[in-house]
Amino acid sequence: MSSTITIRVEENVKKEANNIFKEVGMDMSTAINIYLKQVIRSKGIPFPISADIPNAVTLNAIKEAEKGEMASFSSIDELMEDLND
Known part of the structure; x- marks a missing residue:
């Protein structure tokens, strides 16, 4: 059936x-x-x-974070300026 x-x-x-x-x-x-x-x-x-494999940009960001090479910002304006570059 x-x-x-x-x-x-x-x-x-x-x-x-x-x-x-x-x-x-x-x-x-x-x-x-x-x-x-x-x-x-x-x-x-x-x-x-399984989860999707991260793309090259994400993998690079992960590597930077693991090495402690992440950018830091003292204000939201500074962060937004960096994002818009």
């Missing part, structure tokens, strides 16, 4: 996923069924979930 699930996804995500599923010979419904069966089999999400 089948059951219907209604989900909302971003249009571009749906389109890109459908293109990939077509390349491997399946439709969205089959792919979602495979995913759900894997959730049941693994008793959890069947892949690691």
Whole structure:
């Protein structure tokens, strides 16, 4: 017996996923069924979930903070001036 699930996804995500599923010979419904069966089999999400990898600017800021090289400001005006440069 089948059951219907209604989900909302971003249009571009749906389109890109459908293109990939077509390349491997399946439709969205089959792919979602495979995913759900894997959730049941693994008793959890069947892949690691982690935070996004920081971009280069963020990584640089982290390194500066770890080295104690962070800028300091004596006023909000000074901070805003630096941010606007």
